[in-house]
Amino acid sequence: MNANVVSHGAAVNIRRATVADAEALAQIGARTFFETFAADNTPEDMRMFLTSTWRPDLQRAEILDPGLDTLLACDAGGALAGFAQLRVAHPPTGIAVRSPVELKRFYVDKPWQGRGLARTLMEAAEQAARARGAREFWLGVWERNERAQAFYRKCGFRKVGTQIFVVGTDPQTDNVMLRELE
Numbered sequence: 001m002n003a004n005v006v007s008h009g010a011a012v013n014i015r016r017a018t019v020a021d022a023e024a025l026a027q028i029g030a031r032t033f034f035e036t037f038a039a040d041n042t043p044e045d046m047r048m049f050l051t052s053t054w055r056p057d058l059q060r061a062e063i064l065d066p067g068l069d070t071l072l073a074c075d076a077g078g079a080l081a082g083f084a085q086l087r088v089a090h091p092p093t094g095i096a097v098r099s100p101v102e103l104k105r106f107y108v109d110k111p112w113q114g115r116g117l118a119r120t121l122m123e124a125a126e127q128a129a130r131a132r133g134a135r136e137f138w139l140g141v142w143e144r145n146e147r148a149q150a151f152y153r154k155c156g157f158r159k160v161g162t163q164i165f166v167v168g169t170d171p172q173t174d175n176v177m178l179r180e181l182e
């Protein structure tokens with residue numbers, strides 16, 4: 001995958017990550033998570049989550065994992081503007097699926113939010129999910145993350161259940177959202 005697309009007048013390139021991207025991926029992941037969720041979590045829970053999730057060695061392993069697709073959206077200068085990660089995985093018990101792929105992470109850097117890049121990245125993610133044989137595309141999103149839920153609804157996802165996602169020591173409720181890909 002290597003697509004040059006225009007997102008609200010700005011050129012954006014969607015490509016697969018390589019190990020050379022591990023550090024930049026760790027940075028944008030930690031920064032975006034912090035900017036989005038710091039106000040709603042204790043500093044200690046944030047610290048625990050960030051240090052256990054966003055480190056160049058961890059992102060390097062993710063990029064090398066053949067079971068995980070890591071797609072990057074880069075601006076005209078090559079800087080990372082957003083990313084998506086997806087894998088074959090089942091949603092929680094009780095949600096009927098045939099061939100599910102999980103959108104594990106989907107982040108757009110703050111300066112690019114609200115500018116159409118998220119839609120472009122989602123289209124690339126869907127294409128990658130189809131390439132893995134997906135008939136259902138699903139994700140977990142914090143029940144209090146209204147902006148992300150509004151975006152996912154615009155993309156055709158609907159709420160089908162809930163699951164627990166632990167931030168530091170805090171078990172939080174994620175809404176599980178799904179869309180069929182036929």
Ligand SMILES: CC(C)(COP(=O)(O)OP(=O)(O)OC[C@H]1O[C@@H](n2cnc3c(N)ncnc32)[C@H](O)[C@@H]1OP(=O)(O)O)[C@@H](O)C(=O)NCCC(=O)NCCS
Nearest residue numbers: 036106107108112113114115118140141146147148150151
């Ligand atoms: C979630 C994310 C990818 C969406 O991308 P985006 O560019 O912000 O999405 P859009 O602006 O196209 O759509 C968001 C919608 O939510 C609306 N919105 C904005 N703030 C909102 C809020 N506080 N409450 C409800 N809706 C809100 C916007 O108006 C927009 O709807 P509209 O197009 O009808 O006006 C991006 O915001 C992001 O990466 N956020 C930080 C990380 C994150 O939360 N990732 C998802 C984890 S599951």
